[in-house]
Amino acid sequence: MTLVPSARKRLYYALEHYDRDDPASVIISSLVVGVIAINLVAIILESIPAYAAAYGDTFFVIELASCIFFLAEYLLRIWVCVEAPPERGAAPGHQTPLVAPLQHVTKPMSILDLLAFLPPLLPMPLPA
Secondary structure (H helix, E strand, O other): OOOOHHHHHHHHHHHHHOOEEEEEHHHHHHHHHHHHHEEEEEEEHOOOHHHHHHHHHHHHHHHHHHHHHHHHHHHHHHHHHHHHOOOOOOOOOOOOHHHHHHHHHHHHHHHHHHHHHHHHOOOOOOOO
């Protein structure tokens, strides 16, 4: 099926290579920056006790929605990483569908991404 590889390759370039002439790249980058900005404002406002008391549920929803957004982005980056061109000196066929995701999730930036959004999500499925 050629649609999935081409869609995956298209998404790879939109996620990994910002190009202001590429609408998908601009939309994705704008969404990421927008979610980060909303989180910063929410964190600042939540640090004020009166706002925390009055809008605590709203701040919780913002945090949860943004963590889910970044989880989806993280999973998409894992899915598209097999489209990355081989690194210099790598043997052809080095990026197999199993090896490439494992290499991607062990990169320092991927680990930092995971550590940034995962802790707030961990208690969610657990009963209180």
